[in-house]
Each structure stands twice: as C-alpha cells, then as structure tokens.
C-alpha cells in the first residue's frame with residue numbers, strides 16, 4: 001500500500017542547487033512561455049537548470065524524471081502530463097528524498113507525501129468565473145435555458161478536470177445549463193475550430209455559449225462561428241481562459257466575449273518556494289496564483305496581465 005507518512009525531503013544547499021524541470025509538452029504558447037520563464041528565473045538567480053519536454057507522453061515523462069535524477073538534479077519541478085500517471089515518477093524522487101514541486105498541471109497524489117507543494121492558478125475558481133460570466137450574460141439577454149458547448153483541454157490534467165468542475169458547479173447551482181457538447185480539442189486552435197464547425201453544423205448553430213478551456217481554442221472557435229455567420233456577443237458567447245494579448249485584442253474587436261487570466265509566468269514564485277525550502281522553512285501544500293475575469297468592460301485596465 002502507498003505510504004501516507006510525510007516524506008523527509010533532502011533540500012540541497014543554495015550553492016549546490018540543480019533544478020530539473022520536467023515540462024509536459026510545448027504544444028501551446030502558454031507552455032512555451034512557461035518554460036522560457038523557468039529558464040529566465042534560474043539564470044537571473046544564478047541556478048543551474050535542465051528543462052526537458054515530455055511531448056504529452058506520460059511514459060516519456062517518467063524517463064525524463066529518471067534521467068534528471070541520474071544527472072544529479074536535486075530539486076525537481078514537474079508540470080504533469082497526467083495527474084495519475086505521474087505517480088511512478090514521484091515515487092522515484094521520493095526514494096531519494098529529492099523535493100518535487102508540482103507546477104500548473106498537478107498530481108492527484110498527496111502533498112507532503114508524494115510531492116512538496118503545488119504552484120498553480122486555482123482552476124476550479126477559473127471554471128466558476130466562466131460559469132458565472134455565462135450565466136449573467138445569458139440571463140441579461142433573457143435566455144431561460146443556456147445551451148453550452150464545452151471545449152476541453154488535454155485530458156488527464158488537473159487543469160482540465162478543475163476547469164470543468166468549477167463551471168459545472170455553477171451550472172448545478174443555477175439549474176438551467178444544458179451541456180449540448182463536451183469534447184476535447186487538446187488545447188489546440190485548429191482542432192477547436194474543426195470541433196466547433198462540426199458542433200455548429202450538427203446543432204444548426206443552436207449554441208448560446210462556447211466555454212473553452214483555453215484561449216487558443218476560443219480563438220479557433222471564434223473563427224468557426226464567424227464562418228458560420230454567427231455574430232459573437234449577439235448570437236453566441238465565446239469564453240476562454242489564459243489572457244493572451246491576442247485574446248484581449250479579440251475582446252476589444254468583439255470576436256471573443258471573455259477570458260479568465262491564467263498567467264504562465266510564475267517561475268519566480270516557484271523559485272522563492274525552493275529558496276524557502278532550502279532555508280529550512282516549511283512550505284504550504286498549495287500556492288494559488290491570482291486570476292482575473294476579463295471582458296470588454298475591463299480589458300484595458302488588465303491588458304498588462306497578457307502574454
């Protein structure tokens with residue numbers, strides 16, 4: 001049986017720190033910016049870091065973590081491809097007492113036991129913001145039933161699970177959401193455009209809200225809606241998550257309705273945590289990065305949050 005006892009992490013000294021960062025994939029702008037930010041923060045603080053990319057494959061991620069350990073990395077940061085499948089990699093680190101910090105796509109294991117802590121946006125809160133936005137916009141418009149197409153990200157991640165759960169929690173509270181479609185488009189703009197085109201065709205365009213788990217997909221969905229002759233913010237609302245500059249510009253142009261910011265740039269928070277751990281401080285089990293819901297009413301004042 002899996003141990004539930006708190007793990008004794010062996011933090012290196014400051015001058016011995018060698019960080020291994022196992023990135024899940026580089027399939028979106030978000031992930032690329034995230035990896036660049038980790039490299040920048042390590043360079044600025046003078047720490048050695050090796051960054052590897054699992055290309056969306058959990059087996060690859062396990063061997064990536066093994067090779068980081070073999071190279072002598074003494075703190076491991078992981079953005080998990082899959083919240084369950086990451087467990088064997090966590091076990092490898094635990095055997096050696098190497099501290100693991102989860103980042104952005106978490107683990108379904110236990111903090112303090114399977115990993116030290118988790119730095120991330122609160123994805124449930126993001127989903128709730130999106131649900132509340134959809135409810136208000138549709139209610140103001142006089143709709144009784146809200147027909148939703150939920151376009152999901154790469155399945156297996158805690159980001160996708162929680163963005164879905166938060167939105168569905170609001171839907172349950174309100175009681176008038178009808179989920180016509182729930183389908184993954186893997187965080188990809190082109191895939192989302194195709195999925196949305198099919199949805200619009202099979203429903204005759206009868207969708208009130210496209211809730212997209214990231215902005216890339218929202219931008220693809222927007223193209224599909226425009227091709228189908230739908231007027232965004234009149235016939236249909238499109239909500240994303242992330243807060244890319246491109247999305248902010250689309251909100252100003254009226255081709256995306258709203259987004260929830262979710263910055264990929266919080267490497268400094270992670271390194272602050274590593275430094276605290278090395279200094280012998282006890283870390284919390286979760287550090288939430290703040291998000292802001294953005295629509296046409298507040299896009300200008302929040303523009304600088306973009307990436």
Ligand code: GYE
Pocket residue numbers: 028030031104105159187213214215216241242262
């Ligand atoms: O929203 C999406 C990316 O895990 C929070 O992954 C991250 C998500 C982000 O590919 O664009």
